[in-house]
Amino acid sequence: MKFTLSWLKDHLETDATLEQICERLTAIGLEVEDVDDKAAYQPFTIAKVVSAEQHPDADKLRVLMVDKGDGKPVQIVCGAPNARAGLIGALAEPGTYVPGIDVTLSVGKIRGVESHGMMCSERELDMSDDHDGIIDLPEDAPVGTSFAAYAGLDDPVIEINLTPNRPDCTSIYGIARDLAASGLGTLKTPQAPSFAVEGETTEDIRIVLDDESLCPGFAWRLVRGVKNGPSPKWMQKRLLAIGLRPISALVDVTNYMTFDQGRPMHVFDADKVKGDLVVRRAREGEKILALDERTYTLNPTNVIIADDNGPESIGGIMGGEHSGCDENTTNVLIESALWDPINIAKTGRSQGIITDARYRFERGVDPEYMVPGLERTTELVLEMCGGKAATARVEGYKGHEKKVVDFPFAEVGRLTGLSVSNEEATGILTGLGFEVSGSGDRVSVAVPSWRPDIDGKADLVEEVMRIHGVDNIKPAPLPAIGAVNEKILTTLQVRTRSAKRALAARGMLEAVTWSFIPEDQAKLFGGGKPELKLANPIAADMSDMRPSLLPGLIAAAGRNAARGYGDVALFEVSGTYEDDTPKGQRRVAGGIRRGTAGLTGSGRHWDGAAKPVGVFDAKADALAALEACGLPMGNVQIEQGGPDWYHPGRSGLIKLGPKVVLGHFGEFHPNTLDALDVSGPLCGFEVFIDKIPEPKRKATRTKPVLELSAFQALRRDFAFVVDSTVPAATLIRAAQGADKQLVTGVNVFDLFEGPSLGEGKKSVAIELIIQPRDRTLTEEDLDKLAKSVIANVEKSSGGVLRG
């Protein structure tokens, strides 16, 4: 919302400076976004051309001597056709910034003749598009004074960032009212419009709507015999200052009313209207050529004003070209109507039309100003265009019933901590147009018709508070909780943090990638469900909620590789989406390693180059993340093979019991890498942190008693030849199972496959750690244990002890 200082002062009697006004506007909730104090126009001076000679070397240039009132004319080379001796115009001297051409002037030589400045055109001063010649002022223009002051260009422009709840401040009058209520001046009472009414408005307007709230009122009047020329300079200047293009008096008046009073108006050329005007829903597919010279295809959501020719205006949003006013208009039909805010918003949004009228109607236009607005507009039309005003007519308006709020003054203190006296609160509300009735600590407050945003007590508290001054509210400590705070994170939150720190401590970098990924990637990783597809993605490749963290991380590895960083280890702990319910949002830790970015480091090194990453790097990361989350690892099982996006022979599932899949890991399938346009070696993992069971609440924090054996631990080695497909885990489990008391650890220390073992066979060498409990073991004891280990392993693995 833009306005000029002089325009504001039409409505506000005040001595406050521009700075004070701006400060107050922000303080009462009308945030000043921008102020143009027009200082840029200060250097332009009214000056008179003393002489104009032909340039010696250029046909179209003249050499002027220009006097700016000090009797010391300066020489200026000028190409304007109207440059002549005696002309009075606007002079810019060297050093001046000329806004219309975005140039700071300096002394120059034009075809060999020195030029000490410039006589400006209107376009060069950003006043209009006129560039046919330099500014040509009347003879009485005061030479030597500020051109900006003379031309009214020194009127500061203030722009406020208006919140959507304040339709009353879409008008300069409303802004003045707020400022006056805050004590920064006095609101001027506008004079009641006065003009003679002659004749009847014969044009009928009918409202034909299934829902009358779509158009709760329509007022109109005919003005006969107008002459529609340009609007007066003062009005044009104001409109230009706030960024509106003057068109003609009739159109400019409606724009002026929109800003001055927040009352959008419309004018029809009555002679172009055929038959009665009807307010109705548009028919599906009806078309209108609007004033912006675009054709809109309408639908029944849109409420229009139509005649026998069809749609003439989109109600409350934009008029039609056909019945618009032009220089030939002699009979004008002025419309002041009310429209349903929600329907205006819908129509504006669906048609993609943003206008000053829509801006106001969708926020809520003061219903009680519908008729006064028509009167004021008529008065302005008569002033500028002459003519005779016929009777005003009103259709559909049932009057406005004021909301009344039951208001205990104590609410102000309760919600804000301020202490404001009942008298002051009453004064503030009255100043804003509320009517306070009753007495004592609890009053009835009637809400003015221009404040549809006020609903209840809290809204009134805000009114009192913002005018009284928010700065008066002093910070007050929250009451202490009176104890050491309890644990404040949920188990999931604790696990999320632990997983992040654990993975970072493994040399990985934490990434945060997009929650939405391309559709093909989502499908590749088991997603792409219709309910997870955005209807309005910001880009085509950000269309689907990710089913997995991996595509984002793999793609990131690819981008880094393309920048020359091929050995990367990235992880993310965040959400993935199985469906669109809260439960469908998973908490996942995922990571990838590319190139040689293993745990100990990447790349070549004098002590041995890092190996290409592989399935076991990913497995170690996955298990580390789970372990960091506090999962007891004893019950975790690893199953060969993972989801489709992995290498089928180099991937695995991490399971807890037969049903719960806690995660997966592996090297990626070549097709996956192809689809993501990334080259390997690349491995990765995902673990589902939200699937880890909640730890059982222990009765005590005391750890179990530590039992230390006094006897030396022993190690014994065994090697078995088994089928290649037998998992090492089977051998480990079987060996452990031989004596759970004595065997405290089993390590696989060698793997061998070779022709000597036969096709499809491998040798697995294991080391048992044997911890005697209550006595030193004899050779007999050890033989017995060894036999039991061999028997167990051979039975479960189908292999034989390697001789």
Added chain:
Amino acid sequence: MSQYQTLETSIMGEIAASADEAAIEAVRVAALGKKGSVSELLKGLGKMTPEERQEAGPAINGLKTRVADAIAARKTELRNAAITERLARETVDVSLPVRSSPAERGRIHPISQVIDEITAIFADMGFSIAEGPDIETDYYNFTALNFPEGHPAREMHDTFFFQPNADGERKVLRTHTSPVQIRTMEAQKPPIRIVIPGKTYRQDSDATHSPMFHQLEGLVIDKTANVGHLRWVLEEFCKAFFEVDDVTMRFRPSFFPFTEPSFEVDIQCDRTSGPIVKFGEGTDWMEILGCGMVHPNVLRAGGLDPDEYQGFAWGIGIDRIATLKYGMPDLRDYFDADVRWINHYGFRPLDMPTLFGGLSL
């Protein structure tokens, strides 16, 4: 010179001449071994007369002791020389670089670190951390937060929508963390003191807007919380977070559908030194958050009586305050996973923000 002296001189000469442990061992065997020269002399004692023995005994035994000591000393000398020589051979160039520790190489993303910093601060003020889903219903994201259907305020949110389901219901990506206010009120009775960090989404993209960003919501509900408390909480938070002794904040009346009264909050700062923003000094104002007293309709939506309960809420951009504190220039870089960026702006895994140790180094 007696024969003993001659022998001693000879053996001592051999000891001194032995160059390694094998040579000295040979000398020892030759002198003190079973058939060694000194041992033979000792054996000869038995055949001597008592007189002869009285004289020869001490002489031979003295010779034996001296020879044995000399051999032991020479042995030690030779072993030390051998060790010294071996160690010299084993010398390496210790200037060769070693691999860095994974715990030093790894990085925590600034967003995670800042959330941990925020958690540390609010934990101290008695707050808990709540969370909620990214995919929300229209009800939780808008209606329950007092955004009337069709209200222009809904449009300010540039919402991402999903395709309508069979019932015509259209879910959204939450545009703010505020839906968790309602979810919390539904799940727990006041007093409530929570902060809600999380991902939020709006259809907007430039250097300071990203279609995905992070927000921190705060909610306090009890029977007395007012704007004064709100000011205190936010001032204390800003001081602690930006690690400055003092901040000046400006509360401007504003509008959010879910709070009434509502404020936008500016923080006084110095922006004269380029991209670096200094808080607690200067004459510029920077908008950093929105807040207000929870709207009565929102309390009602959460099942609370607005005449009995009251409270305040605020929302602040996590990425934004991370940027203000740590200086990342472009918001879009947060989500690009460029390892150079993460290495530079990320945090070491063991640098856990705490109040007792200071939030940052």
